[in-house]
Amino acid sequence: MTLIPGDGIGPEVSEAARMVIAATGAQIEWDIQEAGAAVAAREGTPLPDRVIESIRRNRTALKGPIATPVGTGFRSVNVALRQELDLFAAVRPALKLPGLPSRHPRVDIVVIRENTEDLYAGIEFERGSAELQRLRDELRSLAGLDVPADAGVTVKPISITGTRRVVAFAFDFARRHGRGKVTVGHKANIMRFSDGVFLRTAAEEAAAYPDVEFESCQIDELALRVASEPESLDLLLLPNLYGDIVSDLCAGLVGGLGVAPGANLGWEYALFEPVHGSAPDIAGKGAANPVAIVLSGAMMLDHLGEGRAARVIRDAVQSVLRESSALTPDLGGTASTEGMARAIADKAAEVLGSA
Ligand code: NAI
Numbered sequence: 128m129t130l131i132p133g134d135g136i137g138p139e140v141s142e143a144a145r146m147v148i149a150a151t152g153a154q155i156e157w158d159i160q161e162a163g164a165a166v167a168a169r170e171g172t173p174l175p176d177r178v179i180e181s182i183r184r185n186r187t188a189l190k191g192p193i194a195t196p197v198g199t200g201f202r203s204v205n206v207a208l209r210q211e212l213d214l215f216a217a218v219r220p221a222l223k224l225p226g227l228p229s230r231h232p233r234v235d236i237v238v239i240r241e242n243t244e245d246l247y248a249g250i251e252f253e254r255g256s257a258e259l260q261r262l263r264d265e266l267r268s269l270a271g272l273d274v275p276a277d278a279g280v281t282v283k284p285i286s287i288t289g290t291r292r293v294v295a296f297a298f299d300f301a302r303r304h305g306r307g308k309v310t311v312g313h314k315a316n317i318m319r320f321s322d323g324v325f326l327r328t329a330a331e332e333a334a335a336y337p338d339v340e341f342e343s344c345q346i347d348e349l350a351l352r353v354a355s356e357p358e359s360l361d362l363l364l365l366p367n368l369y370g371d372i373v374s375d376l377c378a379g380l381v382g383g384l385g386v387a388p389g390a391n392l393g394w395e396y397a398l399f400e401p402v403h404g405s406a407p408d409i410a411g412k413g414a415a416n417p418v419a420i421v422l423s424g425a426m427m428l429d430h431l432g433e434g435r436a437a438r439v440i441r442d443a444v445q446s447v448l449r450e451s452s453a454l455t456p457d458l459g460g461t462a463s464t465e466g467m468a469r470a471i472a473d474k475a476a477e478v479l480g481s482a
Contacts, residue, residue, distance in 0.1 A: 128155055128427070129181045129188035134163040135405025136415035136464075137191025143417030143468030144189060144424045147443070150472035151436035152479065153428055158185055162204055163193040163405075174204045179211050182396055189427055190400040191420065194407070206249065209242050214391035214398055215289070216296045217242045217370060218426075221377035224386060226448040227458065234357045234380050239300060240370020241285075241293045242391060245321070247367045250282035285321040285366060290328040296392070297364045298336040308340040308361040309333065312349040312369050325366050346373075353377060378402055385416030385457045388423040390430070399427040413463040416455040418444055421471060443474035 132141040148155060160178045167173035173193065182188045195203040208214065217240040223229050252259035254277060263274045274280060301309055311329045315322040326343055333341035344352065346369045352359060353376050365373055378387035384403035391398040401419030409415055421444060428437040447453055453470035454460025462470070 128157060129178075129185045130157040130159050131162050131178065131188060131190040131193070132159065133191030133405065134165070134194040135192060135407050135410035137163070137193070137405055139411075139413065139464045140401070140415050140417045140420040141189070141191045143464055144420045146465075146468050147417075147421045147440060147472045147475060148424050148428070148436070150475040150479075151428070151433075151439050153433050153436040174207055179208070182208075182212060182398065186396055187427060187431065188396075188398045189420070189424055190398055192401065192403060192405040194405040202249075206247060208398060209391055210249075212391075212396040212398065213243070213393040214396060215241065215243050216293050216392045217374070217389060218300070218392060219370075219374040219377070219387065219389040219402055220426075221374070221381045221387065223381050224448050225445050226451050227382035227386070229381055231357050231380060234377070236353070236357060236360050236363060236377050237300070237304070237306065238363045238365060238370055238374040238377055239293065239297045240365050240374060241289065241325075241367050242370075243367070244285050244289045245367035246281050246283045247371075248282070248284050250284065252280040252282075254279040283318065283321045285324045287324055287328050290325050291332060292394075294329045294332040294364065297362060298333065298339055301339045301362050302336070306339070306362045308342065309336075310349065310360055310363050311341070311343045312346045312363060312365045312373065313343060314346050316345065322366065329364060349373065350376065353380070374402060383457060384419065385455065386418040386422070388419050388421075388426055390423065390426050397427070397430050399423040399430070413465065414456050415464045416457050417464050417468045417471070418448075421468070439475050439478050440471070442478055443471045446474045446478075447471050 132138040158181050160181045162174050162178045193204040219238045221234055221236045223234040252262055259280055266272055266274055297309055311326060313322040313326045315326040357380055378384055387402040389400055389402045401423050403419055406415060425437040425440040447470045453462040453467045455462055455467050
């Protein structure tokens with residue numbers, strides 16, 4: 128498997144994930160590939176071709192976070208990977224974990240986010256640029272509308288094709304994981320021709336899955352429901368931007384970014400990564416919570432058909448959280464990244480030994 132340690136806390140938590148996965152006995156040979164800030168400084172690009180080639184070869188990757196420096200001209204490595212490998216669905220489970228404070232006793236939500244379109248498609252026009260001036264003229268003649276001269280513009284494309292495949296993916300996922308309801312979030316009353324396509328396409332495709340309940344909900348109301356009655360939600364299917372925001376909101380309900388795993392999936396390739404970023408404020412201090420990437424590793428093992436190793440990791444994480452003896456500072460403890468990972472790995476070995 129390709130392993131991209133990443134920036135900031137990435138190398139620390141990636142090492143922790145390797146330690147825990149090794150403890151399950153799963154035979155993984157890692158093809159370690161550097162990407163991110165250090166590579167950019169050395170080679171002039173944060174994402175050398177060999178990284179993409181490695182993932183194409185191995186088909187599956189585990190990745191630490193990669194920083195996107197603001198305003199340097201570098202394209203986000205994360206967005207580039209999703210586009211290059213056509214990883215059109217992001218899967219982000221939010222499960223209430225034992226021992227962690229939460230306002231709600233039962234949270235078990237999976238967010239599936241469309242990963243390639245919407246306002247993240249990268250179609251942008253800089254304020255004051257000649258291109259934006261031409262676009263403003265076109266818009267004035269086509270729509271009779273004036274875009275303010277001091278505005279910047281980002282375009283929001285949402286296609287039937289792009290929506291159809293993520294809807295099929297989401298309903299298949301619901302079936303395979305025994306989830307009974309898919310809730311689509313949108314703002315189709317305002318953005319009729321972008322969110323409208325998402326909503327209508329989802330509703331049409333849902334008819335092919337009569338065994339899975341389908342509902343739609345405006346995104347603002349959905350945010351309220353996530354915060355106030357998360358137990359009424361099962362699988363959320365969202366366009367790119369809403370999915371990004373709502374999945375962090377869900378992570379906040381179950382213990383924060385330190386415990387939120389994720390996957391970016393397409394028909395051909397799979398890239399597993401924690402939801403969190405490179406956390407520059409705690410990088411190098413040994414204070415990062417390894418659980419998010421460890422649980423991302425468990426998702427990867429499931430994907431590889433190593434379901435037993437995945438279950439052992441989840442059980443081990445839950446035991447360590449329940450016992451509260453080796454928690455990192457974000458969870459109120461004093462353990463180091465390595466200390467918590469070691470405790471999880473020891474539990475995994477214990478579970479396997481007693482099986
Ligand atoms: P962040 O997720 O790195 O940090 C937000 C807060 O959460 C910080 O206080 C951080 O210390 C804390 N945190 C995050 N992960 C943690 C962990 N495992 N254990 C304990 N605390 C943790 O988000 P931020 O600061 O907005 O982004 C930093 C950089 O990461 C940016 O360059 C951003 O572009 C990048 N990023 C990369 C992602 C990826 O590679 N998929 C995802 C999100 C952000």
